[in-house]
Amino acid sequence: MSSARMLTGDRPTGRLHLGHYVGSIANRVRLHQRYESFFIIADLHMLTTRNSRADIEQVAHNAREMVTDILAAGVEPERATFYLQSAIPEVGDLNTLFQNLITVPRLERVPSLKEMTRDAGKDEMPYGLLGYPVLQAADILCVKGQVVPVGKDNAAHVEVTREIARRFNHLYGEVFPVPDMLMSETPTLVGTDGAGKMSKSKGNAIALSDDAATVRRKVMGMYTDPNRVRADVPGTVEGNPVFEYHDIFNPDRAQVAEFKDRYRAGRVGDVEVKEALATALNRFLDPIRDRRARIEAQPGLVDELIVTGTERTRVEVRRTLVEVRRAMGLSSAYAQVRRRAERYRKAVATSA
Incomplete structure (x- = not known):
């Protein structure tokens, strides 16, 4: 395994599906064998578009499922x-410090933010969503992540991280690695309804945890050629969509070509x-179901992994924050003020 660190993860908004697998999970399964891997359960990022009390109450459950x-x-x-x-408040401290290293016009040029605003059904962009790439920079740099798997659609986010790392190092000294992007095609899997990408909220997804009967039911209801009566x-x-899925998940290439x-x-x-x-999808999913x-x-077990990982990560983040504050x-500054305050207290005590 490489000594380089990789940071990746998801927002805890529900169970993962075949679209997640094709777009990111399969790549992570390969990469985590090569890198020291941190997987973020990004519930603060979730709040930028889903912040109701009901959404927040589902975080623990969704984190376990994810x-x-x-x-x-x-x-x-x-x-x-x-x-x-x-569970790592120090990430917020780092986010606050990074906010001053980037401008609003620069963030407004990140193309995916407007898409996220639209997909969330919002008329205006929340302040937190505008700052999404800055918090993401804090996520990556708090553990001194050196590589980040990214698709073309999200490369602009990680480029902001790279800019912030370079800006910080220029102003205060070399503290952060400038992370490399591990570019992948991250193909988008169309939903079972043929209307845009697979999404749980659209009801067009096949979950990794679906049983065989559910998968069959969803497949039999899939959108095909509407002109074929x-x-x-x-x-x-x-x-x-049926043939797109065959191309990805059916290993019997001769059967696919014949069809x-x-x-x-x-x-x-x-x-x-x-x-x-x-049949092909259920064969693909059977090992996943078994695990x-x-x-x-x-x-x-999963709760233990999350707690142990969070405690380990918080140690890393605290160490990074100490280094950041020292460099800045x-x-x-506070030590100087405190020393003068202590001298004042002693003087008052002596004169009393």
């Missing part, structure tokens, strides 16, 4: 440090193609 899904997908607990963001009508394969030829020629029905997809069952058979001169 970590369980990640472990079930193949991340080994002894090679990963999971931590709850809100009968099995003998030639159909369109390109842009058809495509027959579908284009009007010689196979949607039911047969979907049945084969349900999840073993984890769930040990109540409290903030520690000496």
Whole structure:
């Protein structure tokens, strides 16, 4: 394993699904074998778009589900440090210090923030969402993360982190590594309804934890070619979610190629193609289900991993914050004031 540190993670908003697996989890499973890996449960980031009391009350449950899904997908607990963001208040201190190293116009140029505002159904961008990349910089740099897996859509966020690290080092001395981005295609998986990417909130997702019957039901209800009213009508394969899933999850390439030829020629029905997809997906998910069952058979295991990881991470973050305050001169400022106050107290006591 490399000595370099990797920081990655998710917001605890619910169980993970096939879209998460394709977009990030599969990559993390590979990378965590190579790097010292920190997995953030980013509940403070969740508050930028979901901050009701009901949302917050679900954090603990969703955190357990999220970590369980990640472990079930193949991340080994002894090679990963999971931590709850809100349980480390020192990250907020670092965020406050970083806010002065970036400008509002620079943050307004981060393209994904407007998308996040729109997707959250908000008319205006919350202050916290504008500062999302700054808090993300605190997340990465608080553990001195050196590599960050990122897709093209989120590269602009990590570029802000790189700028903040360089700016801090220029002003106060070399404290932070400038993290490298581990670029990946992070393909977007279309939802079962064919309307945009897979999302639990849209009800078009297949969860990693779904049982075989649920997967089959969802697959059989998937959107296909709307112009194909009968099995003998030639159909369109390109842009058809059923075939997109076959391409990703069905290892029987000969079967997929045959289905495509027959579908284009009007010689196979949607039911047969979907049945084969349900079988392929369930074969793919079976090992994940088995690992999840073993984890769930040990109540409290995931909680222990989160607590142990959070305590370990907080030690790291406190060490980083001490170094930051020392480099900036903030520690000496209060020390000077305190020494003068102590001399004053002694003088008052002597004259009394």
